[in-house]
Amino acid sequence: MIPLVLNAESDAEAPFVTRLASRRSADPRESFCLSSTPTQSLWCGMEGLFTLAHPMDALTGDVVLVDPSARRAERLLRAGSPHNSLLVTEQCDQLCVMCSQPPKKTHRDRFEHFETACRLAEQGSVIGITGGEPTLHMGPLLAMIERLLADRPDLGFHILSNGQHFDAANTARLAGRLRTNIVWGIPLYAADAPLHDHIVGKPGAFERLIASFAHLLVAGARIELRTVMLEDNLDALAGLARFVAHNLPHIEQWSLMGLENIGFARRRWDALHVDLRARFAPVGNALDQASLYGVPVRLFNIPLCHIPPEFRDYAVASISDWKQRFAPACEGCAARANCAGFFEWHPDHLVEKVVPL
Known part of the structure; x- marks a missing residue:
C-alpha cells in the first residue's frame, strides 16, 4: 500500500503546500532535497528546512501539504x-449503508491549500474531488475551480457528489467554463425511490436527485452515474439499466462498482457483499440491457477472473494504485496489467480465490 500521509518535522509557523524537487529550481513554490536515506529525506524551501519520513526518489515531483503542528x-x-484526489470535507447529508468514508459533523476549510496544490499539478492532470459531500460547500468549491481554470485550463476535475444540491441557481454557472472540465460522479442505486432512499439513508433523496439531474442536463454537465452492487439492489440492476436508458440518456458513463470493505461496509459486509463468481447473472443482465439501449457501461473494482469471459470487456482497472493489491497467485496472470485487482482491505479469504488467466 502506498503511504499518502507521512511523518514530518518542520519549524514553519503554519501549514504550507510545496512541490518536491530533486534539485534547486527558480520556482519559489518548490522545495529541493538536501539529503536522503532509505527512511527519511531532508528538504529546503521557502518555509525553511523540513524532513519527511520517506526517501527522496519516491517523493520527487509530489505536491505535499506539510502541517508542522500535526507533524x-x-x-x-x-x-x-x-x-x-482531494478530500475537501468529511461532512455529508446522507448516511449510505456501505459508506467508505463515514461522515463527520465538523468541517476543516482547506480550499486555500487545495487551490495552491492544484496550481502545482502536472500538465493535463485530472484531479478527483471527494468527501463527505463536496457540494455542501458549493460556493467555495466552484469558486476555487473557476479561479484555477482561468489560469490552468488544462486541468480537469472528477467530483464525487450525492447530487442533492443542484438547482436553478447554479445552472448557469455550471454551464460556463466549468461544463467541459468537470465530470460529476453521482450515485443512483435503484430505479425506485424506496430502495434508493434506503441505501443512502435519506428519505426523499431519490426525488431530489432526479430534480438535480434535470438541472445538470440543462447545464450540459458531464455525468458519470455510479452504482455500487449490493445484496439490496442486485436484482434491481436490470430495471435500473432500463431506467437510465429512458430517463438519463445524456450520461457519459454508467459505472457498476464492487463493494469496498471499509467504513460502514466493514461491519455490514456479510449482509451487503455479493460474491459475483456465483451470482453474476443479474449483473450480466444489467450489462446486456444497458448495451441494448446504448448506455455506455463499465464494471469497476471487480477482478477479471471473477467475471465471465463474455463480460470481461466491460471491466476497468479502476482501483487506485495506493489502495490496490493482488493475490500471490496473480503474479503469473497474463491479464494482471488490465485487472482491477482488490482493495487493500478486501477480506483475505476472498483475495485468495483467484484463477490466473
Missing part, C-alpha cells in the same frame, strides 16, 4: 499518478 505531511498530488 505530518499529506501527499496531495503524487507525481505521475492518475489517482490523485
